[in-house]
Amino acid sequence: MGNPAPELRRGTGVPAHVQIERWLQEAISAGQMAPGDRLPGERELAAGLKVSRMTLRQALAALEAKGVLVRVPGRTGGAFVAEPRIDCDLTGLAGFTEQMRRAHLRAEAAVLKAATVPAAAEVAQALEIRAGEPVHEIARVRSAGGSPVALEHSYFPAARLPDLLEEDLSGSIYDILKNRDLSPHTAVEYLDPVISTPDQAEHLGIEPGAPLMRIERTAHTAAGIPVEHAHDLFRPDRVRISVQCTTH
Template sequence: MSTPELHRGIGVPAHAQIEQWLTAAIASGELAVGDRLPAERDLAADLGVSRMTLRHALAALERRGLLVRTPGRSGGAFVARPRIDCDLTGLAGFTEQMRRAGLAAEAAIRTAATVGADAATAAALELEPGDPVHEVSRVRSAEGAPVVLERSRFPAVRFADLLELDLSGSLYTLLRERYDMEPHTAVEHLEPRLASPGEAAELGIAEGTPLMLIERTAYTADGVPVEYAHDLFRPDRVRISVTSRWSGG
């Protein structure tokens, strides 16, 4: 990989020029997913900048999800997989979102049990605290890479035999085809949080890695609540979008 000549005194800092160069190399395919950049010492010397300047550029690319940096002798800076666009404008489950992205969705079931509804779950699903709900926790992956840790709760009174079914595919498809209670609308709240040790282990990331929590209550077209969920997304793998429309005022 040939390094560019950086220009001085043009109003664009050296770290920004390095960021632009590497961004273009990734976009053009000169640098492919999984490619490792040269060692910092060598790359900084080739570019004629300090390692601090280079690290500034690499950190910006990591924040944008273009690079992944790992410590240790076998570590370094690697070209990351492109982030997957997940549009919250329409109520599409993970399986459908991955289909739109041309990726194969996978599910690893962690828990599937009937539990008593806590206060938040009961309020969301219009139940009494302690009423039975089916809790299904799954790690969802795309092309073998963990993307989201899902925990969904469904009112047992409406889906009595849910846990006896195949839970490895789209749960929304099950709700539609077996129970005729397809989710139609949802209220969702987004909140950043840091990965706990258990969450980090499930998602294959370091403890304390930033995640995006989406808390969702899904309703049928008749307004019946059918799901209360907490989904933890890896923002280095997913870009969440919402389409807004001007309503006047």
Template sequence: MRLLSVDHRALADKPRLTRSTDEPSHVRIEQWLRSRIEGGQLVPDDRLPPEEEFAAALGVSRMTLRQALGSLEASGVLERRRGRSGGTFIREQQIETDLTGLPGFTEQMSRVNVRAGARLVGVSRRRPSRSVATALELSGAKEVFEIIRVRSARRQPLALEETYLPCHLFKGLDKRSLTGSIYTIMRRDYDLAPHTAQEWLEPVLATDEHARLLAVETGAPLMLVTRTSYTVAGVPVEHAYDRYRADRTRISLRTSVSTQVSAELVADSGEDA
């Protein structure tokens, strides 16, 4: 943690707020701080100077400074901590996780220019639970491969993957290296790449085991993504539970209105006219 003074080099090139522009001072302060963060001059866990000193150095009122800091806090760039060692700190920036198009974790990180890592916790052959068997449409004594991995970004744990694949479709999978993209293995070695999926997103709390693997406190918020993936022929080939650290990820998904839905809306509108 760095305790920054108003003259620290990380706070150099302060905005010239006396110059007349169409933008209010608090907006220019916000933009300046964002540029220092994006440029790497301000890094996570840096503590900004006390508000009174900082406002005086910038030549603005504390109210103006608080407007800028409040906007940055609302967008997740800053965080305010209470107590004797509290203050306003630069926050670890969340990683955008785009689920559009059924990407694997490696592709998700590639989209934001972050190198993905994987640590294999365990792989085993087992009888599926009822929910997994139902999702994969398995019956009788058919087994699944259970693959548990911790996925990392910027060398820190980001997500815990719990993946189930039917053994009869992926023979010998447990003998392969599973520290890279599993989707690539499914496509390249088995010609059973996921093509479509149904996903559910819900907030959950970290259990003791989840907390240990993700390096968070027990009870920390996680975002659970439950997914069943299908081949182009409609065969279910994957059921997974991905748990993302809520403090390090921001999940996005691009959607659009389908042609069929649009046609239905137009038809309904015409009938009401």
């Protein structure tokens, strides 16, 4: 760490662990510690701050809860600076590629599946077609800055997009829809916390059973035509979902 341990102020009404938390947060925000950097050991850090290890652990636990730190148990573990979380705003219906552009990160997609299949009942109802009609099923791992952050699983009506699977699916599918005058304009989305399966965990580089945020979405064009039904899974340690609300 580049900055010296602060002199904690007693009798200010601000607990010592909160002062430590703020000091570490400011150091990380200022770039004095980069993602992946390991903090000094608890014994060393507590001694430098002249606090008990219990007080230090309160500060580290608070930063871990905020996603600022990752604590790894064991002799070779410790507290590490976490990768910063990416803000994804659902308000404007921007696709993943656009969201990453706003965060100044390069969006990537690894296609796991791209096939035309009969629509299951749920998909057919969302896309307002008959069950069994053909839909394009596309599953992709989405990465930001080289790190996997989401699993996308989308369905598109094949009748409206007959040659969709012939396109380059490693980029923005929403851009493809826009070029066909089928750009998503509105959507209904539902958010649910879920637990990752072993298969999902492997694709996202996390432990099985780790929490994920599931977003179910049905997107429509400005004319009200349903063009996508999707189930996306986001890593909450890497992505923070936001929605802007206004009163009328």
